Amino acid sequence: MGRLKNEKNKKNEKNNEMSSLSRKFALAPMMDWTDRHCRFFHRLLTRRALLYTEMLTTGAVLHGERARLLRFDPAEHPLALQLGGCDPQALATCARIGAEMGFDEINLNAGCPSDRVREGRFGACLMAEPELVGDCVAAMKAAVAIPVTVKCRIGIDNQDPEPALEHFAQSVERAGADALIVHARKAWLEGLSPRENREVPPLDYDRVYRLKRAHPRLPVILNGGVASIEGAITHLAHVDGVMMGRAAYQEPWRLLAVDPLLFGETARFRSPKQAAAALMPYVEREVARGTRLHAITRHLHGLFDAVPGARAFRRHLAGAAGMSHAGAEYLAAGLALVADRDLDSDRELAHIAA
Numbered sequence: 001m002g003r004l005k006n007e008k009n010k011k012n013e014k015n016n017e018m019s020s021l022s023r024k025f026a027l028a029p030m031m032d033w034t035d036r037h038c039r040f041f042h043r044l045l046t047r048r049a050l051l052y053t054e055m056l057t058t059g060a061v062l063h064g065e066r067a068r069l070l071r072f073d074p075a076e077h078p079l080a081l082q083l084g085g086c087d088p089q090a091l092a093t094c095a096r097i098g099a100e101m102g103f104d105e106i107n108l109n110a111g112c113p114s115d116r117v118r119e120g121r122f123g124a125c126l127m128a129e130p131e132l133v134g135d136c137v138a139a140m141k142a143a144v145a146i147p148v149t150v151k152c153r154i155g156i157d158n159q160d161p162e163p164a165l166e167h168f169a170q171s172v173e174r175a176g177a178d179a180l181i182v183h184a185r186k187a188w189l190e191g192l193s194p195r196e197n198r199e200v201p202p203l204d205y206d207r208v209y210r211l212k213r214a215h216p217r218l219p220v221i222l223n224g225g226v227a228s229i230e231g232a233i234t235h236l237a238h239v240d241g242v243m244m245g246r247a248a249y250q251e252p253w254r255l256l257a258v259d260p261l262l263f264g265e266t267a268r269f270r271s272p273k274q275a276a277a278a279l280m281p282y283v284e285r286e287v288a289r290g291t292r293l294h295a296i297t298r299h300l301h302g303l304f305d306a307v308p309g310a311r312a313f314r315r316h317l318a319g320a321a322g323m324s325h326a327g328a329e330y331l332a333a334g335l336a337l338v339a340d341r342d343l344d345s346d347r348e349l350a351h352i353a354a
């Protein structure tokens with residue numbers, strides 16, 4: 001066991017060297033959105049953001065088409081696998097599978113409010129069972145050498161977020177969690193849809209800041225409603241990292257500011273158009289394997305902001321939805337419709353950050 005863990009440690013060190021895992025900025029796990037094509041594309045926009053898979057249940061990992069569900073491209077590192085489940089042994093087994101496949105982190109979902117997830121007694125309803133979550137974290141930590149983290153809400157239903165989140169954080173920290181990601185609003189399990197649960201319960205960033213102050217050794221990552229890189233920078237004065245979800249997906253051009261502004265490194269590409277052009281070999285490869293173009297290009301809809309031709313580009317991409325045989329040349333034709341705008345100047349960088 002010791003030797004195995006050592007080997008895993010070595011593999012992980014190698015991955016981390018390759019990918020420099022930092023928790024300062026992450027892209028949120030989003031079901032049906034952050035699939036492998038989306039993540040490959042986002043990686044072209046930022047080298048440093050930590051990427052997350054969509055949530056996969058332990059049942060799917062153990063009994064489903066594992067190779068397909070867990071597939072990723074090495075370029076996606078650093079990449080975390082998010083698991084949904086509440087059985088410590090099943091989670092430990094899935095964590096081990098994830099570590100062996102080369103993921104850089106295993107994350108447990110304790111924030112999803114959907115009915116299906118509740119029936120399985122996991123997701124956000126785990127906020128009411130901090131001890132069980134601690135057992136899950138401890139079991140996963142014993143199984144893998146890579147970091148194990150938890151994503152949660154500030155509370156659910158009638159819980160008072162002050163003691164509820166504190167109790168939850170104590171339990172996961174004691175169990176050895178490497179970070180706690182907090183979506184800074186409650187989940188209301190009765191009467192709200194998952195979508196409403198991302199919008200209706202009010203955001204309470206101060207609660208997350210207080211949690212960080214109370215747990216100086218536990219990396220605390222803030223999530224929820226962060227709409228710009230400037231917004232992320234503001235939160236970083238209070239917490240260890242920021243996780244961005246919808247704004248990053250719907251307006252991926254923002255991600256070009258992550259490496260320069262948060263890590264002091266040059267962006268991989270000088271414009272959204274150049275990043276999209278760099279996606280072309282991937283598109284060719286995937287389409288040749290039978291992937292439909294639309295499965296990839298659907299993630300590019302919001303790539304251009306206030307650039308001449310942006311609307312024509314979106315309309316062109318929408319056309320790919322009904323096509324079964326469109327290939328990379330279709331994307332190239334779309335890109336020809338839109339102007340290139342370098343983000344070379346500080347003014348442009350300030351614009352995308354804001």
Ligand SMILES: Cc1cc2nc3c(=O)[nH]c(=O)nc-3n(C[C@H](O)[C@H](O)[C@H](O)COP(=O)(O)O)c2cc1C
Nearest residue numbers: 028029030031054055109183224225226244245246
């Ligand atoms: C379409 C969609 C799917 C989501 N799926 C997941 C998921 O699989 N796991 C999870 O922990 N959160 C999921 N979330 C929640 C996000 O990770 C994030 O917590 C939430 O959107 C708040 O962050 P934001 O305001 O930056 O979008 C999802 C959100 C959206 C919009």
